[in-house]
Amino acid sequence: MEENRNIVIGGESVSPGQEKLLKIRIDRLPTGTLIDIPVYVFNAKKPGPIVLIQAGLHGDEINGIEIVRRMLEEKQFKTNSGAVIAVPILNIFGFIHFSRDVPDGKDVNRSFPGIKSGSMASRIAYHYVSEIMHQIDVAIDLHTGGGQRHNYPQIRFTQEDERSITLAKAFNAPITFSAKLIRGSFRNAAYKMNKPTIVYEAGESMRFDDFAIMEGIQGILNILHHLGMISKIEPKYIERTDTIELHERKWLRAPTAGMFVPKVVNGGEIEKGQEIGLVSDTYAKKTKRIKSPFNGYVICTNHQAVVNQGDALFHIGR
Structure with a gap:
């Protein structure tokens, strides 16, 4: 039987059948403390798609971070085939400062694909594209609403990408709709790299919403099942009929x-x-x-x- 691919991040390889916690070095605090992005890799033996599940692109959007944390705790990223790359917090700087942005005020999600010698946000985007994005097949980007604005759980997809439409339907959030690509965003960079991506928006910044978290976990499991990476979903967190698509x-x-x-x-x-x-x-x-x-x-x-x-x-x- 054909074997799955090796995944290489930060110069370290994760072979089929292995799981590892890797780190991408980004920068240092003024104190000299090293800041890196934690990356969990779960690589099954059987071949299949490589799925990126990321949160914390905006540091104050903690519902997505909690979705990834719970799924790590409950060992839900171990699949029968393919691989899962799980990034609980992409914007470490924003997270430790309770901020959407990095310390210089720039938005990482407006800085893709980034520049190696650019601003802090641009460097984060550059290393992320270089180390991770070229290896993936599918991406799920977890977000919340901004300060005081509470998003009812919803999936946003790219109308020009049929595969992202299919993923959105498989996720089966309460609400689904197409959203325009924004220059410098992760989704825009992924689209240009031919990587189908959906964005899950639920809850508001700096506040947990358990319903939004459960919807997110269920949706990710729905995607893994849709891609043939898991055979069944247990337990089921949310059950419903089809998503409501807005036009x-x-x-x-x-x-x-x-x-x-x-x-x-x-x-x-x-x-x-x-x-x-x-x-x-x-x-x-x-x-x-x-x-x-x-x-x-x-x-x-x-x-x-x-x-x-x-x-x-x-x-x-x-």
Whole structure:
């Protein structure tokens, strides 16, 4: 029987049948402390796809980090074929500073494919592309909403890549939709390298959401099963019918500054003309009501109680 491929990261090889914790050296703190990216490799003996499962590209998005941690703890990356490369925290600098970005303020997810002698974010991207991305076949990128913005569990795929559409359906998150490629993003770099990639968005930064975490674990196991890398899924964390695919999305913004009171549950179904929230001044003299422009679903809610005019309050889709 044909044997699986060797995986080489940081000059160290992981042969078929082996599993190792490797590290990619990135930089040092001003104190001289070395910072490296931990990379877990699980390489089965039988041939199959190499799947990258990564989290912490933005250092404050901890739900994805917890998804990978739990799956490592429960030994769910040991497959019958192929290989899993699991990266719990890509942006170590952001994680230790409770920040989305690296210390110089740059976003690693706008720095791909990176430059060897560039900024810190650019160097992280460069080493990641050089060491990992050229070896993989499929990627799952785990994210959350930004500060105070809670994303209902959703998968984003690349419309121009049929394989990413198939992966999105296999993941079977509550919500699925296509999203435009963003210059400098990991997904854009992967698309240019012909590596089908999906992005899982769930929860908000610096706050655990157990439902989002369980949805993520279930979706990853669904993908591994779809690719023939595991024979069955036990236990099942989430069971449902097919995902809801959205074809139109819209952000609803604060019409004025004031206290924001949502009137619907995130992930809930809404009707055209329905009042889904309001913004009022602190004296209850002036109130602006926010109504849905169409029938659809709420896929993100702002949890900030005090808002300014123009702040994003709801992301809705149909």
